[in-house]
Amino acid sequence: MLLLECPYCGVAADETELAAGGEAHLKRETVGSLDAEFEEYLFMRENPRGVHFERWRHAYGCGKWFLAARDTMTLEVFGTYPAQSKKPPKAIENLIKKKRPDWKGWA
Amino acid sequence: MSEPQTALQGATAQGFVTVSEDGLHGMISLRGDLNDPKLKAAVAKLTGAEVPAAGRISWKGDRGVAWMSPDELLVIGPYSSAGKDALVLSKALKGVHHLVANVSDARAVFRIEGAGFREVLAKLTPADVSMDAFGIGQIRRSRFAQVAGACWMLEEGSARVVCFRSVAGYIFGLLEHAARSGSEVGYF
Numbered sequence: 001m002l003l004l005e006c007p008y009c010g011v012a013a014d015e016t017e018l019a020a021g022g023e024a025h026l027k028r029e030t031v032g033s034l035d036a037e038f039e040e041y042l043f044m045r046e047n048p049r050g051v052h053f054e055r056w057r058h059a060y061g062c063g064k065w066f067l068a069a070r071d072t073m074t075l076e077v078f079g080t081y082p083a084q085s086k087k088p089p090k091a092i093e094n095l096i097k098k099k100r101p102d103w104k105g106w107a
Numbered sequence: 108m109s110e111p112q113t114a115l116q117g118a119t120a121q122g123f124v125t126v127s128e129d130g131l132h133g134m135i136s137l138r139g140d141l142n143d144p145k146l147k148a149a150v151a152k153l154t155g156a157e158v159p160a161a162g163r164i165s166w167k168g169d170r171g172v173a174w175m176s177p178d179e180l181l182v183i184g185p186y187s188s189a190g191k192d193a194l195v196l197s198k199a200l201k202g203v204h205h206l207v208a209n210v211s212d213a214r215a216v217f218r219i220e221g222a223g224f225r226e227v228l229a230k231l232t233p234a235d236v237s238m239d240a241f242g243i244g245q246i247r248r249s250r251f252a253q254v255a256g257a258c259w260m261l262e263e264g265s266a267r268v269v270c271f272r273s274v275a276g277y278i279f280g281l282l283e284h285a286a287r288s289g290s291e292v293g294y295f
């Protein structure tokens with residue numbers, strides 16, 4: 001069972017209250033982008049075994065999107081943060097570095 | 108003129124707690140910037156209750172205000188005046204970016220009364236309804252089995268469950284079944 005704290009409601013939301021939105025922090029390609037860049041944006045995903053950043057929506061709660069940092073292998077959750085974030089908060093990044101010294105960084 | 112009816116006409120069931128369909132509620136969905144002074148004032152003037160903090164519900168007399176999301180409140184009051192109340196809110200919020208909708212006829216409300224009410228809720232929702240996480244003045248939106256719903260608590264020993272009117276029969280069935288005598292879990 002996966003529990004993510006919704007940063008808006010402040011409650012521990014069960015996975016079944018949430019809708020998964022795939023990888024977070026994707027750069028959206030637009031007019032003028034190359035075909036290869038569009039392909040990357042539309043289809044290519046990290047899908048890592050380990051530290052991952054994801055979009056989730058509190059579908060049965062406040063209805064808002066938020067972002068989560070977690071380990072796809074152990075299901076350990078490092079933290080959640082608002083969807084309006086361009087990158088993970090420093091505190092979450094530091095926590096991951098501490099717990100996963102071999103982690104290569106979020107970008 | 109036909110009389111407004113609740114979805115299940117006040118159905119009740121007696122188990123280790125009492126489950127009963129509550130009467131009609133006036134419910135107004137209000138969206139906007141919850142920190143806007145004009146919005147706060149309009150809500151306070153209509154209900155007498157404060158705009159609640161995240162996850163909370165405030166109540167005064169026969170009116171209440173529930174926090175639904177960072178930009179949404181549920182304004183609760185008498186069913187008979189909901190249409191008028193929605194207009195009052197709209198007028199008071201003129202010039203402020205907002206949305207007001209009278210959703211009274213889209214809802215059903217249930218009372219779960221008795222010492223074991225947390226047991227009944229916990230059988231149906233993944234939300235934490237333990238004493239530490241769910242107490243007086245709190246509202247929790249979640250799901251009950253397969254449908255969306257919310258529960259709130261205004262007094263010791265009971266909770267309300269609100270859902271869409273279209274699933275009132277389903278929710279009542281769930282609650283009645285979860286409350287059957289002999290099915291107590293004794294967790295809380």
Ligand SMILES: [Zn+2]
Nearest residue numbers: 006009058062
């Ligand atoms: Zn939420």
